[in-house]
Amino acid sequence: MCKYPGCVSRYSAVVFILLAVLSTPVWAEEMEVLQEVTLTTSVNSEKVNVWLPATLMFHKGDKVNLTLKNVATKDHGFAIDALHIQEIIPMDQSKEIVIEVTEVGTFPYYCPLHPAHVGGQLIIQ
């Protein structure tokens, strides 16, 4: 089948390259969408502290790097019960969290220190 000297080694090289390309882990990582989002404390027109933006939308499978920036003059928190997230961010500080979105749905978020604050929502499609 192989008429030329070196034919086997060329065939082996092609197989080796194909296997390397097909099995590279980079392919799997490219399927994951990394989102960078910053939520910032603010005061709305009714003088109530809120996190803005009030609605975040992602797709199932997204990995979200969320920066929680508290620019207020007291500590505030960020919680999403369904995703087991509960963070306290001291005044004038930031905290980064990573959310890996694995299910579709609407997940409300709120400040656990001041639950009366207007909350927001994470919508996963």
Ligand SMILES: [Cu+2]
């Ligand atoms: Cu608060």
